[in-house]
Amino acid sequence: MRSSTNSVATVIFKRLLRPWLFLLAPEIAHGWGFGAWRMCVALPLVGRFLRRNFTVTDPALRVHALGLEFPNPVGLAAGFDKNAVGYEAMTSMGFGFIEIGTVTPRPQSGNPCPRLFRLAKDGALINRLGFNNDGAEKVAERLSRSRKTIVGINIGKNRTTPNERAIDDYVFCAEVLTPHAGYVVVNVSSPNTPGLRELQSVDVLGPLLATVRNTMDRAVPERHVPLLIKIAPDLSDPETDQIADLALDLKLDGIIATNTTLDRGALAGSSSKHHLEQGGLSGPPVKERSLSILRRLKKRVGESVVLISCGGITTPEDACERLEAGATLIQLYTALIYEGPGLPGSINHALLLRSRSKISSPGA
Numbered sequence: 001m002r003s004s005t006n007s008v009a010t011v012i013f014k015r016l017l018r019p020w021l022f023l024l025a026p027e028i029a030h031g032w033g034f035g036a037w038r039m040c041v042a043l044p045l046v047g048r049f050l051r052r053n054f055t056v057t058d059p060a061l062r063v064h065a066l067g068l069e070f071p072n073p074v075g076l077a078a079g080f081d082k083n084a085v086g087y088e089a090m091t092s093m094g095f096g097f098i099e100i101g102t103v104t105p106r107p108q109s110g111n112p113c114p115r116l117f118r119l120a121k122d123g124a125l126i127n128r129l130g131f132n133n134d135g136a137e138k139v140a141e142r143l144s145r146s147r148k149t150i151v152g153i154n155i156g157k158n159r160t161t162p163n164e165r166a167i168d169d170y171v172f173c174a175e176v177l178t179p180h181a182g183y184v185v186v187n188v189s190s191p192n193t194p195g196l197r198e199l200q201s202v203d204v205l206g207p208l209l210a211t212v213r214n215t216m217d218r219a220v221p222e223r224h225v226p227l228l229i230k231i232a233p234d235l236s237d238p239e240t241d242q243i244a245d246l247a248l249d250l251k252l253d254g255i256i257a258t259n260t261t262l263d264r265g266a267l268a269g270s271s272s273k274h275h276l277e278q279g280g281l282s283g284p285p286v287k288e289r290s291l292s293i294l295r296r297l298k299k300r301v302g303e304s305v306v307l308i309s310c311g312g313i314t315t316p317e318d319a320c321e322r323l324e325a326g327a328t329l330i331q332l333y334t335a336l337i338y339e340g341p342g343l344p345g346s347i348n349h350a351l352l353l354r355s356r357s358k359i360s361s362p363g364a
Contacts, residue, residue, distance in 0.1 A: 009345075010339060010342040010343075012340075013341065013342065014339075014340065018338075018340065025116075026337075030080075030116070034080070034086060037086070037093070041089040041092045042089070051092045054093050054342070055093075056072065056094060056345055056348035058352055060352055060355040061073070061096075061351060061352055061355070063096070066182075070150060072348050072351070074095055074329075074332065074344050075330065076090050076099060076331065076336075077331035077333040078152075078187070079102070079129070079333055080336070081100050082100065082101060082103075083100070083103075084100045084142040084143050087100055087147075088147060088149055093341045093344050095344050096150070097149070097151070097182065098151050098152070100143075100152070100153055101139075101154030103133050103173060104131050104136065104155075104158045105157075105158055106136075107133065107138065108132060109132055110131060110132025110133075111129060111132075115129050117274035117279070118337075119272045119275060120272070121268060121272055122267055122268050123284050124267070124281060124282060124284060125281070125283055126277045126278075126279045126280065126281050127279050128277070128280070130159065130192045130193060131159065136155075136172060136173045136177055139153075140180055143180035151181065151182050152184070153173075153178075153181040154187050154230065155170060155177065155184060155187060156173075156187045156196070157170065163198055166199060166208070167212075170212050171211060174215040174216050175215055175218075175219050179220050183225060183227070184212075184216060184226070184228070185229065185230050185256060186208070186212060189230050189231050191234075191259075192279060197234075200232065200243065202243065202246050206249075206250065209246070209252065212227060213227050226254060227254075228255060229252060229254075229255055230255075230258075231243055231256070231259065233258035233260075233311060234262055235293070237296060240296055240297065240300075243255070247301060252305060253305070253306060255305055256308040256310055257290060257307065257308070257309060258310060259310075260279075261285070261311075262281070263289070264276075264285075266288065267281070283314070283335065287313075290310070290312050294307060294322060298325065298326030308328065308330065308331060309325070309330050310331035313332055313335060314338075314339070315335075316347045320350065
């Protein structure tokens, strides 16, 4: 995507489209916007135009990680496409990979509405969606056709499943979904399922991850499907270290850092009428903690575990900072809501310029 085209797309979105979308309730706006993009991509001429103008394709952007070749390091975080209905369309926006979910064994409707809130002064969101999804079997059906897109699958437990039986839910999802996954992510860090974060305790997490790994190997014996864990930004430093050590002990493929936060301390726009809503906070307010955890993890695991950075990445500069801090890949969500569909291309364009700059100045 040319940088000039990217700038035009961003201006059009912010000046013309975003004001109208923001008149709608956030969850409705998400559905309309996501649906409109999928519809446009499905039109042959329009889809070709979007792919040509929103996708940056260059060998310098390719990333070899997790046994896969990513066309670029910019991914769409879980939560945007919960049910695997638009993962192919989203690659036309310039994403190098898509993470769908969180998917639970049985369908569930999630928490009552309203459950998604904009904090525009902070460029942030609060969500308490509660793993609303169509269930593992339905999602597996949608993922069963051949594709070029790298799709990660984020799995969790049903709300009604007690923690002492949580492992059964993760095993079921692993059995059903691993055959269709580029990689699998165990989500024990959402704040919106009661008790879920208790599973981050290494005494519980170790057996859970080991059992899921064994299940994945039985489900797909012919290839190694990478297993990752997604952690919360609210972990203490010692807790973060324990999970890093566990990842090394279990030879885990990767860690995604981080999920949303319950901490409201970094909110600038505290006068927002929504800042006290319950749920996970995402966007710029989680940026510093997410970056801090990334750096801590990198020191702990080195090159042995792939780190995917997520949380508060809003600009190309943010993306470059995460990669320089040790991330192999990055993920976006909240910034896409505020910046529009030109953001992945903008970031990839900046990464490409950075790569070329390093080549031309090897001694810098």
